[in-house]
Amino acid sequence: xxxxxxxxxxxxxxxxxxxxxxxxxxxxxxxPGVQVYGERLVKVKGVEYxxxxxxxxxxxxxxxxxxxxxxxxxxxxxxYLGAAAGTTLSHVSDIIGEDGIVYGVEFSPRxxxxxxxxxxxxxENVVPILADARFPxxxxxxxxxxxxxxxxxxxxxxxxxxxxNADFYLEKGGSTLxxxxxxxxxxxxxxxxxxxxEAKVLRSRGFKVEATLRLEPFDKDHVLILSRR
Amino acid sequence: MRxxxxxxxxxxxxxxxxxxxxxxxPFPGKPAEIADRLEKLSRGEVxxxxxxxxxxxxxxxxxxxxxxxxxxxxxxxDELGVKTLxxxxxxxxxxxxxxLASKAVELGFVKNRDEYLRLVREALDLLARxxxxxxxxxxxxxxxxxxxxxxxxxxxxxxxxxxLREWYGLYFPELSDAIEEPEEYFxxxxxxxxREDMDRESLSKLGLREKSVKSILRALKTSIGxxxxxxxxxxxxxxxxxxxxxxKLRDRLERYLEKRVREVAPNLCxxxxxxxxxxxxxxxxxxxxLSKMPASTVQVLGAEKALFRALRTGSKPPKHGxxxxxxxxxxxxxxxxxxxxxxxxxxxxxAARIDAFxxxxxxxxxxxxxxxxxxxxxxxx
Numbered sequence: 001x002x003x004x005x006x007x008x009x010x011x012x013x014x015x016x017x018x019x020x021x022x023x024x025x026x027x028x029x030x031x032p033g034v035q036v037y038g039e040r041l042v043k044v045k046g047v048e049y050x051x052x053x054x055x056x057x058x059x060x061x062x063x064x065x066x067x068x069x070x071x072x073x074x075x076x077x078x079x080y081l082g083a084a085a086g087t088t089l090s091h092v093s094d095i096i097g098e099d100g101i102v103y104g105v106e107f108s109p110r111x112x113x114x115x116x117x118x119x120x121x122x123x124e125n126v127v128p129i130l131a132d133a134r135f136p137x138x139x140x141x142x143x144x145x146x147x148x149x150x151x152x153x154x155x156x157x158x159x160x161x162x163x164x165n166a167d168f169y170l171e172k173g174g175s176t177l178x179x180x181x182x183x184x185x186x187x188x189x190x191x192x193x194x195x196x197x198e199a200k201v202l203r204s205r206g207f208k209v210e211a212t213l214r215l216e217p218f219d220k221d222h223v224l225i226l227s228r229r
Numbered sequence: 230m231r232x233x234x235x236x237x238x239x240x241x242x243x244x245x246x247x248x249x250x251x252x253x254x255p256f257p258g259k260p261a262e263i264a265d266r267l268e269k270l271s272r273g274e275v276x277x278x279x280x281x282x283x284x285x286x287x288x289x290x291x292x293x294x295x296x297x298x299x300x301x302x303x304x305x306x307d308e309l310g311v312k313t314l315x316x317x318x319x320x321x322x323x324x325x326x327x328x329l330a331s332k333a334v335e336l337g338f339v340k341n342r343d344e345y346l347r348l349v350r351e352a353l354d355l356l357a358r359x360x361x362x363x364x365x366x367x368x369x370x371x372x373x374x375x376x377x378x379x380x381x382x383x384x385x386x387x388x389x390x391x392x393l394r395e396w397y398g399l400y401f402p403e404l405s406d407a408i409e410e411p412e413e414y415f416x417x418x419x420x421x422x423x424r425e426d427m428d429r430e431s432l433s434k435l436g437l438r439e440k441s442v443k444s445i446l447r448a449l450k451t452s453i454g455x456x457x458x459x460x461x462x463x464x465x466x467x468x469x470x471x472x473x474x475x476x477k478l479r480d481r482l483e484r485y486l487e488k489r490v491r492e493v494a495p496n497l498c499x500x501x502x503x504x505x506x507x508x509x510x511x512x513x514x515x516x517x518x519l520s521k522m523p524a525s526t527v528q529v530l531g532a533e534k535a536l537f538r539a540l541r542t543g544s545k546p547p548k549h550g551x552x553x554x555x556x557x558x559x560x561x562x563x564x565x566x567x568x569x570x571x572x573x574x575x576x577x578x579x580a581a582r583i584d585a586f587x588x589x590x591x592x593x594x595x596x597x598x599x600x601x602x603x604x605x606x607x608x609x610x
Contacts, residue, residue, distance in 0.1 A: 101346065109361045116357060120350070127350050130357040131271075137317050140297055141270060142238040142349055144329045168318050171327070188541045 004044045011073045012095035013063065016042055016049055025052040025060055027094035031122035036090040050094065054218045057088040058152060058179045061218035068211060069226065071175035075099040077146040079169050081133040081162065082153035084111045086119035086126075092150065093123050103143050105129045136165045145171045152179035156186070159201035166205070166229060175228045176207065182221040191221040202227050231293040232286060233321035234279065236270060236301065237329065238263060238349055239338045241278040243286055244321035252286060254278040255338055260351035267356050275304040283309055297322050368493035369516040375486045376507035382479050386411065389472040393418060397465050400424070400457050403448035408441050412476050417445070419469035422462050424449060496580035499592025500573075500599060501555060508551045509577065520578075520585035527581070528552065528574035552577065557603055565606060572602050 007013040016026045026049040040051040054060040074097050083089045083104035092102050106112045112130045120128040131139050146169050151162040162178050180198050182191035199209045207227040215222040232251055235242040240255035256263050283305050295314045296302035302313040325332055330345040339345045390411045397418050408414045416435050421427055432442045487503040497506040512530040513519035529536050531550030539546040548567040561569045576599045
């Protein structure tokens with residue numbers, strides 16, 4: 001018998017214990033029957049869950065690596081930079097539920113094609129935005145102030161881009177999550193130094209860095225930085 | 230009197246310093262019409278609604294207008310002769326963006342939050358789809374896909390070639406030395422297969438070159454290959470047949486690519502030939518992207534690994550990337566290749582710009598200039 005229980009005290013995140021005894025992260029599927037990235041769908045007592053693959057999603061990895069506080073919860077507004085094909089974003093959409101909203105910004109039309117097909121077409125709380133996150137003023141007509149900004153854009157100046165977006169759209173006391181891939185910032189330097197530097201940029205822009213989580217073994221030389229402003 | 234002009238998804242609003250809406254001009258309520266306006270905004274154009282609204286406010290005695298978009302501020306100042314300021318984001322904007330949905334409801338644009346969200350989603354979905362469709366209709370995307378397919382086809386052919394040489398080589402190892410052309414090798418294996426069926430007549434019928442026929446006949450006399458079962462050879466012949474089909478496919482694909490590149494980038498194609506032109510476009514990620522690159526980047530496209538190694542460690546930077554495949558570069562003496570690459574890259578960059586922005590075919594002139602300049606350099610010893 002497959003069993004479900006809440007994952008720590010994170011609202012909307014679950015742990016599924018499969019028949020084989022394996023424990024897997026999951027969220028309740030907001031679009032029942034629809035898979036986003038080939039993840040397994042599991043039905044327990046009439047509720048459909050989507051297994052959350054930490055090897056495919058950095059937020060999933062961070063949860064398993066001991067993230068203490070998850071600002072993404074039921075009913076919040078999220079600005080998601082670097083939505084790509086929507087793998088992680090779909091779980092964010094599951095967690096915030098019908099009362100929340102996630103604005104998904106993605107620059108590549110190719111990725112946006114999959115994003116629309118797989119994610120935003122099936123989910124009423126997802127707004128697709130085909131735009132360059134480096135210019136937050138371009139989405140001024142429709143993006144609102146949000147509780148959380150999630151940023152995974154693999155740009156050398158991503159901490160600055162995140163901060164610029166926060167200047168426009170993050171409400172007071174809001175949180176940010178920044179996924180840092182050391183190798184897309186500078187291949188030649190030591191990852192640890194790069195992580196420190198990114199945190200420094202955030203501090204200089206008025207953020208309080210709460211946690212820097214390394215994502216090994218799910219992702220090599222990656223961290224997720226949680227901060228608040 | 231001062232007010233802030235906000236260009237929002239449901240209309241253009243004028244907000245007074247007290248944070249109240251002084252006047253506004255709503256957009257039509259259909260997602261497609263909203264998407265039209267957002268598209269205009271994203272191109273940096275100014276909406277008619279902005280002019281109408283500012284005119285109206287001017288009549289009411291407002292004389293200073295704060296904008297969040299510089300393009301709008303400039304246009305309004307120039308066309309309507311009023312004072313403007315740019316504030317990004319503005320105070321009023323910040324306040325309104327705290328909750329756009331309830332503002333839209335308050336103003337009576339929508340009945341409730343759900344309706345607002347539906348409208349926003351549909352309009353932005355449309356907007357994204359338009360850009361995606363526009364991009365998929367661009368010819369250079371097809372060129373990129375085709376050149377990648379061609380590349381993969383070549384790799385596959387080579388893979389089959391080395392596999393068959395091993396496999397068929399158990400039976401007739403001398404054949405691979407007797408024939409230089411992979412296509413001829415596949416032909417002999419697929420259409421004849423058995424050593425005892427190979428003679429002058431059957432080999433000539435395949436249309437092989439005389440040189441190959443002779444060396445095969447010679448090799449037949451001294452073969453050290455093993456005897457094999459009928460079923461082994463039959464299976465090998467089937468694989469060879471499939472590989473032979475790949476050659477036909479490659480020819481077709483090459484012709485298609487040539488035609489498509491000539492349409493999409495006549496100048497680049499004229500200077501670099503269809504395959505190299507296609508590779509450059511693919512490396513850059515599109516014709517427009519290529520046209521925006523400096524010649525020095527075009528020169529090393531495809532040699533990123535060497536270039537970044539050079540930047541990192543201070544070793545010698547590469548002289549050429551994919552443009553090495555150009556006969557002018559390859560046929561130049563080694564010590565002049567860097568120079569020739571630079572000249573070629575400069576001309577290619579110009580060609581790409583003409584292709585991307587005017588499309589006029591000036592390839593003859595460009596070719597002539599390139600030839601001349603390279604000749605000058607080669608003459609310097």
